[in-house]
Amino acid sequence: MLSEYAVEPAAIGTDWNTFRYLIEKFGADKGRLISRFPNKWERKVIQAAKDAGVSDVKMASIVERLRTAKHKVVDVNRTYDHETNWVDNAIREHGNRPFRAIVCVDAAVPCAEALLPDDCFDENAFFNAPISRDIARTSDDIADALLLIALVAGEIDIVDPYFDLRPARGNYTGPLTSLLGKLAAATPTPKVIKVHFRSHDSRPPPNILAQNAPALTNGILPEGYSLELYEWTEVPGGEDLHDRFFLTDVGGLMVGAGLAAARAAETATFTLLDITHAQQLRSRFSPNSTVYTRVGAAVRIDANGNVELF
Structure with missing residues (x-):
């Protein structure tokens, strides 16, 4: 759903107007994320600005905008060889795990997906980023659509009124297992996944859910990860608890048909949300x-099958 872009620090940092334009083109709500490539990418951008003689006032703005750009930059543990230049690193990594595009200062880079900063406009096929898309309802396709925003996020809330660990109630564990496996492979930082669902007479009470949860989640949670389950009811006369969302502290998505896997021929519409709306x-x-x-x-389960009611 989101796309990862390699952005050369010199391509964004050496000119204030270019920086201001490009940094606003990225974000979890825009469908584009900048790869933290190398892992001190922000520092490299600042150094590029200093080397180019950007004024102190504009330097301060660059530093502040980078400080608050958490929802714009993603770290997927890419390999970077500091003995060679940025472009060669980007081309090599692109061959291993493709970026959506490579934004760089050299027009002669031998890569069809290479863009100059002036090429970074919405009508460009390699820069275009639709904010909604139909996703096949397979476990891996759903997980792939959520992976980049989950990597950027520090907090994750899954909202699906019908979420249920019991297999007879739908395949909710398949996409969750796939997503958590991909997350664990991409980042060393474990995450807490909070799941919110609607109360119903057919649901077991929390103490029974706590008894059954370890068996139902066996093999789902990587080491260090935990799953928290919350049951909610509607306030009389208030909001309907119907829509499905994947919400984080850096943005979110609305998921039309829900987060359960189904037949490969079926799709669910994933739509990116404005960051402020996602927080609301x-x-x-x-x-x-x-x-x-x-x-x-609520019920909390960890990777070792330990359960806590809280």
Whole structure:
């Protein structure tokens, strides 16, 4: 759903107007993320600006914008050889795991996906980033559509009224297993996944869910990861708890048909959300929410099968 771009520090940092234009073209809500390539990419951009003689006032703005650009830059543990130049590194990595495009200062780079900063406009096929897309409802396709935003995120909330660990209730564990496996392979930092679903008479109470959860989640959670399950009910006369979302602290998506895997021929519409809107939606499932009411205790499961009610 989101695309990863390699952006040469010199291509974005040496000119204030170019920096200001390009940095606004990226973000989890824009469909484009900048690869943290190398892993001190932000410092390289600042150094490029200093080397180019960018004024102190504009330098301060560059530093501040990079500091608050968490939702724009993604680290997927790419390999970088500091003994060679940035372009050669980018071309090599592109051959191993393709970027959507490589933004660089050299027009002669031997790569069809290489873009100059002036090429970075929405009508360019390699820079165009649709904010909605139909995704095949297979576990891996759903996981792939969510992976980049999950990598950037520090906090993840899955909202699906019908989410259920029990296989007879739908294949919700397949996409979750695939996503967490891809996350663990891409980042050394474990994550907490919070899942919010709607209360129903057919659901087991929290103590029974806690008893069954270790067996139902066996093999799903990588080491260090944990899953938190929250049950909610609607407030009379208030908001319907119907829509499905994948929400994070850096943005989110609305998922039309839900996050359960189905037949490969079926699709679900994934639509990127404005960052502010995503945070408003997350607040509906916060401890002090007045939009929905939490039911009973939440259940926390870790990778070792330990369970806690809280």
